[in-house]
Amino acid sequence: MKYTPVFVPVILAILLTVITLYRPPIFQQTANAVNGSSKYLQSVQAALSDAKKIGIFRFVPPCQKCHDSNLTVQDFPDLPSAIPLNAADASFFVTTLSDPASYMLGGLQKAMPFIADYGLLLEGAGGRRLLLISTYSQSVKLVTADKSGEVLIGNIDPIFPEFKERLGRISR
Amino acid sequence: MFGKLAAFLLVCALCSSSPAYSQTLHVISVADSNDGPIGAGTAANSKALQSYASLVATLTKLSLNFTQISGDKFTCTEILKSVAELQAKPNDVIMFYYSGHGFAPESDPSRPGTAAASLFPWFYCNPAASRPNLEAISKELKAKGARLVITVADTCNVILPVTETPLAAKGVIEERIRAMFLNYKGSILITSSKREQASWYYPSGGIFTAKFFQLLRDPPDIDHSKLWDAILEKAREKIMVSSPGQRPIIQEPEIPVPELVFVR
Numbered sequence: 474m475k476y477t478p479v480f481v482p483v484i485l486a487i488l489l490t491v492i493t494l495y496r497p498p499i500f501q502q503t504a505n506a507v508n509g510s511s512k513y514l515q516s517v518q519a520a521l522s523d524a525k526k527i528g529i530f531r532f533v534p535p536c537q538k539c540h541d542s543n544l545t546v547q548d549f550p551d552l553p554s555a556i557p558l559n560a561a562d563a564s565f566f567v568t569t570l571s572d573p574a575s576y577m578l579g580g581l582q583k584a585m586p587f588i589a590d591y592g593l594l595l596e597g598a599g600g601r602r603l604l605l606i607s608t609y610s611q612s613v614k615l616v617t618a619d620k621s622g623e624v625l626i627g628n629i630d631p632i633f634p635e636f637k638e639r640l641g642r643i644s645r
Numbered sequence: 646m647f648g649k650l651a652a653f654l655l656v657c658a659l660c661s662s663s664p665a666y667s668q669t670l671h672v673i674s675v676a677d678s679n680d681g682p683i684g685a686g687t688a689a690n691s692k693a694l695q696s697y698a699s700l701v702a703t704l705t706k707l708s709l710n711f712t713q714i715s716g717d718k719f720t721c722t723e724i725l726k727s728v729a730e731l732q733a734k735p736n737d738v739i740m741f742y743y744s745g746h747g748f749a750p751e752s753d754p755s756r757p758g759t760a761a762a763s764l765f766p767w768f769y770c771n772p773a774a775s776r777p778n779l780e781a782i783s784k785e786l787k788a789k790g791a792r793l794v795i796t797v798a799d800t801c802n803v804i805l806p807v808t809e810t811p812l813a814a815k816g817v818i819e820e821r822i823r824a825m826f827l828n829y830k831g832s833i834l835i836t837s838s839k840r841e842q843a844s845w846y847y848p849s850g851g852i853f854t855a856k857f858f859q860l861l862r863d864p865p866d867i868d869h870s871k872l873w874d875a876i877l878e879k880a881r882e883k884i885m886v887s888s889p890g891q892r893p894i895i896q897e898p899e900i901p902v903p904e905l906v907f908v909r
Contacts, residue, residue: 582682583843585801624681631890
């Protein structure tokens with residue numbers, strides 16, 4: 474076979490492209506995990522910044538169906554009545570739940586059912602949204618009108634003691 | 646006549662030197678793979694288990710009987726049925742591995758009003774009325790009469806109102822894995838977190854499962870009679886879950902001292 478020097482840069486270019494594009498599975502998994510966390514955070518930040526009114530309610534007994542996938546706001550026609558939050562409490566929830574430092578990120582999730590005992594009702598130009606709160610699993614689940622079936626859960630372990638104390642004070 | 650007798654004895658000796666040929670490794674892998682938050686992680690656990698079971702079967706010559714319960718098959722009914730229908734011979738090994746949501750009920754389902762008797766979790770599957778308890782599953786499997794029973798759950802254990810590593814080294818590690826599955830009689834019961842603790846998953850699998858399979862794939866260099874003790878001692882160590890806050894998040898597996906006898 475005749476040696477053709479033009480192949481050398483072509484082969485090198487292909488090799489370089491393959492090396493650049495290849496990501497080992499572990500990095501892909503980490504990237505997916507981070508994307509999952511980012512989707513939750515982006516959605517919650519959007520919902521909180523859109524909210525004009527925020528009310529809090531309590532599930533008695535705790536909400537078992539809140540664990541289900543594919544939940545939308547239409548699945549909660551008989552929500553407990555929500556008490557409007559005062560400015561300080563509303564600011565606390567908006568600030569803490571919008572802050573990435575409040576969450577376990579990187580795709581970490583708990584092997585525990587999501588049973589909600591509180592919820593925040595967010596009303597804004599984008600419609601009604603629910604932020605379901607489970608003090609058992611120390612996590613928050615965003616429910617919108619979106620029927621895509623994606624489960625958006627954030628674990629608030631880093632700020633849970635402060636968060637629970639605030640919930641207790643409001644619901645007294 | 647003497648030649649025939651010698652040949653017969655030789656054949657018998659050869660048969661008895663590889664007793665594992667008639668033994669079976671029964672594996673029941675349960676994974677809530679359709680779940681939103683942890684489905685991918687439970688599927689990864691199941692894949693790691695399948696890979697490890699195949700390795701053990703190859704090394705020990707145990708024939709593998711692998712039952713997979715995942716996807717739409719993930720129900721309490723299916724789990725209980727697979728346990729009830731499992732039939733084992735006296736030299737068989739049974740491994741049950743649950744990856745999914747778990748909890749502890751506020752009161753014991755069999756004695757309402759009193760605290761849950763078992764320190765081990767219940768599985769969050771449906772129908773709700775027949776949610777199995779890990780310890781009860783372990784007892785049922787032990788009653789099958791197999792030589793070794795390993796019952797594991799990578800799940801949470803909180804009271805509620807209701808990487809894989811390749812086998813790098815060969816030879817001596819393979820010998821240890823053979824000993825773990827061929828030279829022990831008894832049972833091992835494991836759950837990935839103590840009561841009131843969560844068990845954490847990445848999409849790539851449970852944190853406990855990743856650590857546990859690393860230990861199983863690379864058993865320590867000690868006397869074979871102490872292999873399981875050493876593995877379980879390592880598996881008991883606290884897992885520090887990476888957290889952005891000041892508060893440390895700990896997951897500590899619950900692993901009682903196993904009822905094991907080493908058989909040479």
